[in-house]
Amino acid sequence: MRILSVVLLFFFGLAQGTSQYIFSGEISQTAQNKTVYLSLVENYRKSSRVYGNQILKETQSNANGSFKFEGNNLSEQNRIYRIHIDGCEEHTKGGSHFFKNCTDTQSVLFIAKKGDRIVFPLLDNDQPLCEVNSNNKNADLLLEIDYLKEQMILDFMEYNSKANELLTFQKWFKIFQAYGEESEEPLAELYIYDFLSDRASETHPYYVVDAKTNLYYAQLAERLENQYPNTTFTEQYLNELAADQLLKSNENPKSDSKILMYVVYGVLAIMLLQAVFFSIKFIRTKKRTKTPEKLTNQEQNIFNSICEGKTNKEIASELFISVSTVKTHINNIYKKLNVKSREEIKNM
Template identity: 50%
Template sequence: MKLKLFIFFLTFTTVISAQYNFSGQIDENNHGKTVYLSVIEDYRKLSRISFDQIIKKTTIDSLGYFSFVGDNLSLTNRIYRIHLDECDALTQNSNHFFGKCENSKSVLFIANNNDTVSFPTSFADQILCEINSTNKKSSAFLEIDIMKEEMAFDFNEFHSVANKRLNSKKWFSNFQSFSLTLNEPLAELYIFDFLSDKRNETYSYYIKDVVDNSYYSQLSKRLQEKYPDEIFTQLYESEIASDKLLHSQNTPQNTSWKWLLGILLGLSIFLNIYLIWQRKTSSQKAKNNALGKLTSQEQKIVDEILNDKTNKEIAADLFISLSTVKTHINNLYKKLNVSSREEIKQLLS
């Protein structure tokens, strides 16, 4: 009986204290700069730094260390990016909008709310290129990137059409076989995003492979089993359906189906717009419901928190005592069912 109670206590304590810790070390030239943490729900934005994906930021300390700690991430795996931004305010938005910013260093990784992940500075002061993690899936993207480099070498060695066809067949098989060993659909989406990119040499082979190869429908099943109802799962299924139809309408005997392709593409666009609208509506509704629970004074304190004011600054701005501020904040935590200022910002910003 005592053993059972001990096991229960240990399990309960672990669940309660579960939190993530993403930390790293940066070379001395970047001390004092800002590091950002983003979550990526749309795999088509994996190669682009986008400010609407950022969920946290921190500053590199005088010893070159940074860290993100909390307990508000998804309990299931998600794709995250940590990036160090050296763009100035004038060039930041335009560079990121077009998906290219040579002044940004970043790393993609897989993690969840229970993981501890570190990014040590490697040889020659290289940063954000090595991952140590409690999650075996975290470094999957780095392994895939190595395969991409090997594939590029193969394609560049001989430029003939025959060589490209043979290399495409070989590397599609290599990537798909490797992805199955990872047992992580998010890593498979990273590979899919690369192989199906219209800008890559691989696209012409992909548009045929998507029809003939059962791998893509099997990936759809794996996504549904592990990540049902997620935006990236729905986006993948929509893309696969559209690409299969696109291949069909490019085949001579199916040219009469062009109208159906237009309908499917239209439905795909409508579905994506609807999903985005639904998400924004739900978020706004939750925000309005939360604000409706608050008194006018509590709403003023929320505004101060959203502006990153300290308790002392809030007390001075509202002409109230520090203890009164603390009491209001404790009431906010209870009413909003949160446990930190960061959660208030996420809920109401």
């Protein structure tokens, strides 16, 4: 099948003009008259399923199960397209097949532009739309990204623990973003961004954290503006990025103000404790400095001990003198300071 695809691409390249695109493939050798749609996906948030307003063309598979789209009405720049096989019966009402409710519905997303030749071969296991062969080197990037998604899911299944979750997210965000940059195709990066930032996905909480510090997202905006200016999907991405930045800026002042408030309260508490400490120390020092210089060193020591509320016995024990000697010194202090009690000494 792959050799046939290469031959078909070569043949189409010789037979058709450069502006003509040809997308062809096989559904099944036994399938006949299946409806096949070609869609344009401008809104990357609507790449996960089929929407009626995306459809550009439709055709029917022939007796061999083959289909083909051709024309010159595509953009001259790369865009994301979808081939979608409608497996619903003709009598199905309500367009439910656009929401993939049919059991045999299949589709493939690919990147293409005006003049591309693309073949979707039927694989040996009779699976259609699982491979893209094209003269456009970026045509199969979205399939490769889908493969990475599967590998990521397997990785989480193998190491299913909360302790490992953050490390696994960090690992795969880097893998996806590196793949996107190396592809040099911002459309592929938008497809990745849609997956990583999807609010309904388990990846979204980590995206919120990653977007606060990772310059990748701003750099992607520059690549889109340079390569795809004035397009709806570039404007869409810029608006989403601006909204995320606004949310971030609204969150940070709140969190910063809370941190600042706690710091201020902490400093005030320390200052208050210091003020109380130094006030007490100052009061004690002030009392001591009011004592006349005529007190002897031992009398000064006893005076300080009285101010601290110590008993005669405690003073005697600290100064290694007898209680009677303490009493004698206290009487001398009373006479020199002209006081009659300990309370008067404390209140000086």
